[in-house]
Amino acid sequence: MKKRAFAFEMAVSLVLMALGLVLVQLGLPGYGLVVVAAILMGLSFLTRKWVAQTANVKVAARNRGSN
Amino acid sequence: MQLDVVVGFFLLGMVAQLLKAPIKMPKGLYQSLTLFLLIAIGLKGGVALNSHASDDLLIQAAAIIGFGLVLPLIAFPILYKVGGLSRIDSASVAAHYGSVSVATFAVAMAVVEANGIEYEPYFPLFVALLEVPAIAVGLWLARDRDQALDLKKAAHEIFLNQGVLLLVGGLLIGWWAGSRADSLMPFFGTLFHGVLALFLLEMGRIASSQLGVLRSFGSFIASFGVLMPLVGAGLGALLAYALELSTGGVILLATLGGSASYIAVPAAMAVALPKANQSLSITASLAITFPFNVLVGIPLYSVLVGHWS
Numbered sequence: 001m002k003k004r005a006f007a008f009e010m011a012v013s014l015v016l017m018a019l020g021l022v023l024v025q026l027g028l029p030g031y032g033l034v035v036v037a038a039i040l041m042g043l044s045f046l047t048r049k050w051v052a053q054t055a056n057v058k059v060a061a062r063n064r065g066s067n
Numbered sequence: 068m069q070l071d072v073v074v075g076f077f078l079l080g081m082v083a084q085l086l087k088a089p090i091k092m093p094k095g096l097y098q099s100l101t102l103f104l105l106i107a108i109g110l111k112g113g114v115a116l117n118s119h120a121s122d123d124l125l126i127q128a129a130a131i132i133g134f135g136l137v138l139p140l141i142a143f144p145i146l147y148k149v150g151g152l153s154r155i156d157s158a159s160v161a162a163h164y165g166s167v168s169v170a171t172f173a174v175a176m177a178v179v180e181a182n183g184i185e186y187e188p189y190f191p192l193f194v195a196l197l198e199v200p201a202i203a204v205g206l207w208l209a210r211d212r213d214q215a216l217d218l219k220k221a222a223h224e225i226f227l228n229q230g231v232l233l234l235v236g237g238l239l240i241g242w243w244a245g246s247r248a249d250s251l252m253p254f255f256g257t258l259f260h261g262v263l264a265l266f267l268l269e270m271g272r273i274a275s276s277q278l279g280v281l282r283s284f285g286s287f288i289a290s291f292g293v294l295m296p297l298v299g300a301g302l303g304a305l306l307a308y309a310l311e312l313s314t315g316g317v318i319l320l321a322t323l324g325g326s327a328s329y330i331a332v333p334a335a336m337a338v339a340l341p342k343a344n345q346s347l348s349i350t351a352s353l354a355i356t357f358p359f360n361v362l363v364g365i366p367l368y369s370v371l372v373g374h375w376s
Contacts, residue, residue: 009287012291012294029367030367032363033367036363040289046286047281047282048286
């Protein structure tokens with residue numbers, strides 16, 4: 001399920017970026033979509049990194065406790 | 068097309084909150100501004116309805132209700148199957164995205180009026196019609212055979228919550244009064260943009276303060292909160308073209324399709340689905356979708372509709 005959510009987030013970011021770039025090419029204001037796509041992509045990676053780090057800290061603390 | 072001046076106040080509120088600058092609006096004033104906007108939009112639409120009632124309007128109203136029923140059905144599988152949210156949370160968030168935001172509509176109306184684009188003046192009727200169907204679909208999607216739903220209490224919250232009541236009340240009074248409501252317009256008409264600017268200042272602050280909650284819900288809900296407005300706006304624009312609405316009408320229906328409720332639906336869901344995670348829905352609609360629509364969506368819908376009209 002997590003892999004599916006990540007794929008969804010990447011797909012949304014890429015579609016928004018492509019749409020934004022096409023609009024810019026047509027002389028329309030698509031920069032907003034490009035910026036939003038970049039933010040979403042960054043958020044997607046950062047939140048996963050943060051969750052992984054938090055999990056590692058918890059595992060390390062548990063291991064310390066058992067030793 | 069440039070951003071409307073009222074959007075500047077939204078940005079000011081957001082920046083002030085991010086910088087932890089002390090802009091504090093009394094809660095009573097914020098609630099008063101909400102009441103003002105709901106009544107003003109309803110009244111204006113009701114006065115227009117008085118002189119524009121026709122058979123075509125019935126067909127348009129039926130199509131709009133159908134639109135309100137379809138939107139949560141699109142949102143639900145994305146939340147449930149892809150996002151892995153629980154059935155109740157998925158249904159609750161889907162109901163928020165099927166319903167509409169009056170504040171987003173007010174911003175779109177300000178943009179359309181500022182650019183001199185014509186629109187159907189009875190549009191607030193569509194706002195009122197789009198408020199309710201999604202709540203009913205949300206409750207149906209969340210149905211749990213083991214748990215009995217207090218229908219009386221739920222219906223009370225669906226039809227008599229502050230948002231629906233004041234919007235429909237304003238519509239009915241405007242419709243009944245017609246041109247006699249002109250005596251109220253120096254207050255509800257002339258002051259509209261100023262009140263909207265103050266309201267958006269506070270909304271910017273609230274939306275910005277909700278951003279931290281995103282960490283708890285992950286990035287899926289952020290992606291959903293950006294994708295769903297674009298899907299809803301696209302479908303809204305297609306429906307508006309099918310109903311042969313004016314250019315302003317297409318922009319407004321696209322905006323309504325892309326907006327998510329944060330006043331009427333949360334009140335109804337808190338009663339009807341108490342187990343649903345309310346902060347998840349509020350974060351998505353208020354911290355993601357509302358700023359996206361105000362800063363990116365509405366200017367984009369306006370330019371695209373203007374480009375293709």
